[in-house]
Amino acid sequence: GQIKWTDTFHNLVVNEGLVSMNTTYFKGSGYTAAFFLGLVSGATSPSYAAGDTLASHAGWTELVPGTAYTGNRPSVTFGASTSANPSVITTTAVSYSMLVNSTVVAGAFLCTVASGTSGTLFSAGSFSGGNKTVDSGDTLNVTYSFSLTGS
Numbered sequence: 001g002q003i004k005w006t007d008t009f010h011n012l013v014v015n016e017g018l019v020s021m022n023t024t025y026f027k028g029s030g031y032t033a034a035f036f037l038g039l040v041s042g043a044t045s046p047s048y049a050a051g052d053t054l055a056s057h058a059g060w061t062e063l064v065p066g067t068a069y070t071g072n073r074p075s076v077t078f079g080a081s082t083s084a085n086p087s088v089i090t091t092t093a094v095s096y097s098m099l100v101n102s103t104v105v106a107g108a109f110l111c112t113v114a115s116g117t118s119g120t121l122f123s124a125g126s127f128s129g130g131n132k133t134v135d136s137g138d139t140l141n142v143t144y145s146f147s148l149t150g151s
Helices: 015-027
Strands: 036-041 087-090 094-097 103-111 121-126 132-134 139-142 145-148
Touching: 015 121, 036 139
Parallel strands: none
Antiparallel strands: 036 103, 087 145, 094 139, 103 121, 103 132
């Protein structure tokens, strides 16, 4: 294979994600996380809002799993957090086997379900370098990092 592009971008942690994080960390007990990474369609220019949820996000659309790429939203596995400020936690790369030529991908989002809209949307964002085009047979690899800063 040949690398077509690489990119890094910041994402918005939505209100629902902030509430989930605070509730889980400060009030939770015995919590086991399951997270999945979905793709944002680049068919229109996406915009993200703090009030977005998995069920309602008027400014962007999901690139449909099973149609644009094989399977559901892939699960992610986080490694160990760094001990510095900021503390960063990163996933191993997840792969999407693309099914349609000239598919435009704008970015990605992190949520708690492999399919559907009943889970929690944690964050969403667009590639900093703009939309990317992938073709049938391409493999798109995405890695997600999250950092917490003490200042």
